[in-house]
Amino acid sequence: MINLIGINKYWDKTLGPEGQERVYGLRDVNIDINRGEFITIMGPSGSGKSTMLQILGLLDLPSEGQFLLEGNDVMALSDRELARVRNKFFGFVFQSFNLLPELNAVENVQLPMTYAGIPAKQRTERACELLEKVGLSHRLYHNPRAMSGGEQQRVAIARALANDPGFLFADEPTGNLPSETGRQIMEIIQGLNKEGMTIIMVTHDDNLGKMGSRCLRLADGKIIN
Amino acid sequence: MNAFILSVRYIRSRKLESSLAIVGIILGVATLAGTLSLIASYESYYDKFSRSPSSRQVRVMQATRVRVTDEPAVLIGTTEIENVRFTADEAKAALEVCPDVDSFYEAEYRTFATTASASGTSDFGGPGGGPMMGAPVAASGTAATAATGSANQASGGTGGETGANAAAGANAATGTTGAGSPPAGNDAPPDMPFDGGMFGAQAEAIDTTLEKPALEEIDGAMVTGGFFNAYSLRAQYGDIFSDAGGNSGVPGVVLGATLAQKVYASVTNPADLIGKKLILNNTTYNIIGVLANDEWNSSGRNITFNEMAFVPTYAMRSGSAARTQYRNLTYTTKTSGTPAQAAIQLENYFNSIHGEGSVISEANLDTFNKEVTKRERILALMTILASASALTAAINLFNLMTSRVVRRRRPIAIMRAIGAWNMKVFGQIMVEASIIGTVGALAGIALSPVVVNVLGNMLENSASNQSIPVSVNVPVLIAVGLGALVISLIFAAIPAKNGSSLVITDALRAE
Numbered sequence: 197m198i199n200l201i202g203i204n205k206y207w208d209k210t211l212g213p214e215g216q217e218r219v220y221g222l223r224d225v226n227i228d229i230n231r232g233e234f235i236t237i238m239g240p241s242g243s244g245k246s247t248m249l250q251i252l253g254l255l256d257l258p259s260e261g262q263f264l265l266e267g268n269d270v271m272a273l274s275d276r277e278l279a280r281v282r283n284k285f286f287g288f289v290f291q292s293f294n295l296l297p298e299l300n301a302v303e304n305v306q307l308p309m310t311y312a313g314i315p316a317k318q319r320t321e322r323a324c325e326l327l328e329k330v331g332l333s334h335r336l337y338h339n340p341r342a343m344s345g346g347e348q349q350r351v352a353i354a355r356a357l358a359n360d361p362g363f364l365f366a367d368e369p370t371g372n373l374p375s376e377t378g379r380q381i382m383e384i385i386q387g388l389n390k391e392g393m394t395i396i397m398v399t400h401d402d403n404l405g406k407m408g409s410r411c412l413r414l415a416d417g418k419i420i421n
Numbered sequence: 422m423n424a425f426i427l428s429v430r431y432i433r434s435r436k437l438e439s440s441l442a443i444v445g446i447i448l449g450v451a452t453l454a455g456t457l458s459l460i461a462s463y464e465s466y467y468d469k470f471s472r473s474p475s476s477r478q479v480r481v482m483q484a485t486r487v488r489v490t491d492e493p494a495v496l497i498g499t500t501e502i503e504n505v506r507f508t509a510d511e512a513k514a515a516l517e518v519c520p521d522v523d524s525f526y527e528a529e530y531r532t533f534a535t536t537a538s539a540s541g542t543s544d545f546g547g548p549g550g551g552p553m554m555g556a557p558v559a560a561s562g563t564a565a566t567a568a569t570g571s572a573n574q575a576s577g578g579t580g581g582e583t584g585a586n587a588a589a590g591a592n593a594a595t596g597t598t599g600a601g602s603p604p605a606g607n608d609a610p611p612d613m614p615f616d617g618g619m620f621g622a623q624a625e626a627i628d629t630t631l632e633k634p635a636l637e638e639i640d641g642a643m644v645t646g647g648f649f650n651a652y653s654l655r656a657q658y659g660d661i662f663s664d665a666g667g668n669s670g671v672p673g674v675v676l677g678a679t680l681a682q683k684v685y686a687s688v689t690n691p692a693d694l695i696g697k698k699l700i701l702n703n704t705t706y707n708i709i710g711v712l713a714n715d716e717w718n719s720s721g722r723n724i725t726f727n728e729m730a731f732v733p734t735y736a737m738r739s740g741s742a743a744r745t746q747y748r749n750l751t752y753t754t755k756t757s758g759t760p761a762q763a764a765i766q767l768e769n770y771f772n773s774i775h776g777e778g779s780v781i782s783e784a785n786l787d788t789f790n791k792e793v794t795k796r797e798r799i800l801a802l803m804t805i806l807a808s809a810s811a812l813t814a815a816i817n818l819f820n821l822m823t824s825r826v827v828r829r830r831r832p833i834a835i836m837r838a839i840g841a842w843n844m845k846v847f848g849q850i851m852v853e854a855s856i857i858g859t860v861g862a863l864a865g866i867a868l869s870p871v872v873v874n875v876l877g878n879m880l881e882n883s884a885s886n887q888s889i890p891v892s893v894n895v896p897v898l899i900a901v902g903l904g905a906l907v908i909s910l911i912f913a914a915i916p917a918k919n920g921s922s923l924v925i926t927d928a929l930r931a932e
Contacts, residue, residue, distance in 0.1 A: 246930075255838055256926045276842040283840025290929070294835045298430040310423070311840035355839065 198229040198252060198363070203261035205247055205417070221247035222258070223417040231362065234386075234395040236408035244417040245398045246367060252396055253286055253365040254278050283311050287356025289385075291368035293348040295340040301327055301351045302336050308358040326354035330384060346377030353384055364388060366397040370404065382407065428853035435825070442814075442821045443861045446905060449811030450865025454901035455872025456803040459880070461894040462873070463800075467793045473717040474652045474753070476786045479522065479764045481507070481771055482749040484781045505775050506746040515750075519766035521758025526647030527734055527747040530721040533641050533701035535634040635686040639701065641730035642721055649675075651753045652719050654726065659695040659710035662733055672733050673709030674699055679727040681711040699730070706732060723888045760784030792889065796880050803876070811905065814861070819912040822854050826920035833920050834928030843921040850917035851910060858909025862902040869898055 203225040208216045222244050229235060229252070237245045250256040251263070254270060257278075263270045270281065282288075295304045305323035314322070327336055330350040340348050349369060356364055366385060370378030382404065389395045397408065405411050413421045432439045470476055483505035512525055642648075646663035654661070658681075662673045676684060681691035688694055691711040699706050715726045734747075754763045764782040771780035826833070833846055841849075870893045877891030 247926075250926045250929075253838075255929070256924070276844070279837065279840050279842035279845075282838060288838050294831070294838075294929075296832050296835065298427065298434055307836070308839040311842075311845065359840075 197231060197264075197266055198227075199262075199264040199267075200225050200227045200252070200258075201262040201264070202226060203251060203258045203263065205244075205251060205256070206259050220417045222251065225251075225261070225417075225419060227412065227419065229394065229396065231394055232389070232392050233410060234389045234408040235397070236405045236411045237396065237398045237414065238400070238402070238405045238411055239414035243414040245414055247417070248412070248414060249365055249367050249396065249398045253288060253363075254282055255288075279311070283308055284359050285361050285363060287358075287361040287364045289349065289352050289356050289364065289366040289369045291371040293340070293345070293352045293372070295348055295351055295355070297340055300337045300339050301332060301343070301354075304340065304351055305354045305358055308355060312359050314359075322358065323354070326357050327351065329357075330354045344377070345373050346380060349373060349377075349381050350384065353381070353388075357388070361393075363394045363396065366395065368398055368400065371400070424849045424852040425856070427849065428856050431825070431829075431853055432856060438821055438824075439857060442818050442857055443864070445814035445817045446811075446858060446861025446909065447865040447868060449807065449814035450862050450901060450905045451868035451872050452807035453804065453811050453905075454866055454869035454898045455876055456800050456807050457901060458869060458873050458894040458897045459877055459891055460797055460800045460804070461897045462877075462891045463793050463796055463889060465892075465894065466889055467789065469717075470789055471786060473719060475717070475719050476789070477754045477756075477760060478651060478785045479752045479754065479760050479767055479782050480749060480785065480788075481752065481767050481780060481782045483775075484779055505779050506748065507750050507771070509745050509747070511771070511774055512747060512750055515752065515767060515770050518770045519752070519763060521754050521763035521766055522752040523755045524647050524650060525750050525752045526645045526651050527750055528642045528644040528648050528721065529734065529748065530640070530642045533639045533730065533732075534703075535637055535639055535700060634684050634699065636684060639680065639684070639730045640722065640724040640728060641701065641732065643734040644731050645734055645747075647753075648731070648751075651751065652715070652717070652726065654712050654715060656710040657713035658692045659708070661710050661712070661731075671705065671707045672735070674701065674706035675710040675712060675731045676708060677712050677725070677727040677729045677731075678714040679725075680730060684730075701730065701732060704732075760786045796889070799880065800876075811908070814905075815908050815912040818854060818857060818909055819916065821857075822850065822913045822916040823919070825853075826850065826916045829920070830923055830928040833923060834925045837923075837925050838929070845921075847917045847921035850920050851913060854909055854913030854917065855906065858906045858913070861909070862905040865905065866898045866902045869893070869901075 203222055204220065205222040206218050206220045208218050211217050225248070237248055239245050247256070251258050254263075257263075257271060265281065265285070270278065273281065288294075296307070299307070302320060302323045305326055306319040309319040309322060324333070324336060327333060327350075330353055332347060332350055332354070335343060335347060335351075338347075340351065343351070349372075353369075364385070369385065370381050373381060385395060385397070386407065395408070397404070399405055411421070412419055516522060516525065646661070649655070649661045656675065657678065659675075661675050676691075676694065678691070681694055682689070684699070685694070685697075688697070694708045694711055697708045699708055712726065718725050718727070720726065721729065752763060752767055754760050761784050764784045764787070768780060768782040771782070772778065836846060836849075837843070873891060873893050881888045881891065
């Protein structure tokens, strides 16, 4: 369970001799996310959707407020501890897939397990299993560059599932995909949710927004519903 | 997927820029390791030399002095060089006058021809010389005639030196025994009696069983007996010669350990050489000793004593005066004395006899020191340039790693997003830099012996007086290699730190 209490995220921009301007990404965000939920985050460009996802995924820390993960305050964690939380409990799927082009599909999926210290043999077995699960058993040793967008996104999903995390963060996961491929990706994500995984997904698409159990609408960094 | 494999993939993905960075390191390391290795090589040789018998020796020789007449009108062209010869008596007296020296010798290095020639040589003289009227020609008949031109010349000769020379040549060239057929075209009958007078000893020395040496030329030296003591040379077989005893009879020759093994192809055991004859520059010598291996590898004219033959100075100088006078002298200092002090004492002493400025003395150690210093100055300059080259390679690596980190901001951010903590990313980048650094350092070290040889040859070929052997100094190579690796890592640490501490969201946002 994730609890955000009074979260603000801002950046101080220097404006020359006139002084500084504080730019808010999130304002006074209070939200509880329970296990097994499928939360979609929607809003216009610049409303803070991605910032919200980054804060929730601990890719960035809030400027103010309290972040509780399973009741534990994560604000005081060190870089290494935060990396461990992301590695063990969170999975990420990005709009532009973000696979490492130097590694093949299996190696990309193995990477989070490497950071978790899982032995090589286990890593390979698990990576193959996950790729099979997303329908890529025939593309195990292919380079991302040799794959279609849909295939790359499926590898990214397999990578996100590597350490069997409780939370999956998806930032416009179908944004760069044709509609049919996007539909297939969403089926996979929905399937994961049905298996008990908590999904937090940023989307522009109203249809996708409706797929979640709850939709958070943002405007100017604030939750408006 | 460990850091090493990922790093190799990253390096391979940018082959050209990685290769250029590696080439830069190779050149820097090879030049630096090569020059430092040469310096170490000279230092090590100097260290060895300073402990060797040579280092305790001081050479005394005539100064090239120009004497000017008093008449201004004929000032030009009226100069002459004085010749200084040291007598045995004054050489001995120097031992009393100069407290830091305890013995002396004379040595003159030269190359000896093992086969005799018809033409007379300036060296020829002493007991080996004399009008040996055709007697040795008995050694060979037709074989001698056919074998060498010198034998033919001998046949037309009128005896004396020419006959002796030709005989030696015939013997050496043919390797025949005394049971040759009667000579054809030779004026001297085989049974012609030789002059058994004052040259009886020499005549006896001409051994008809002489075998042709395997070497046509032998490097050697004319030395006095003190030479062997001065260099701590001792005989492994037979004996060395000393200054004691008469200067008559068949002179003895002492062979260096290595030379002894190859002077005669048929004699593999050096012990068997003792008593055999050897003709050097037309003079027949009795092999009286074979030296033990000289552990100091002392050398004259760039040939080690192990490769040389030593004959007494008197054997090659004609005239009784020449035999009791020395052209140059070398003194050995007592263990308590220093060569530099001894050089001053000797120079003062001999100048007091022969005139101020007529004699100079040089301590071998000082001469050697000058030679080493000359080379080291050049190498110091090279080292500065090589260091600059190595530094450039390090800066190049810094730039390479910086550009890679900048280009790889997004993959780094992804790695951090999925669980890599900043030190893990730092390590990943450092592994990549260390692979480049290690490959460059190893290849540079592998190339450095070439630099040592090329640079060493250039230095030694241009050296004016003395050639110093150069060698690859392995500890120096290892130290430079490790140093290069450490510097590579230091220069890569800053981009690695920048890369590992980037803000994930900034890097992910930058599409």
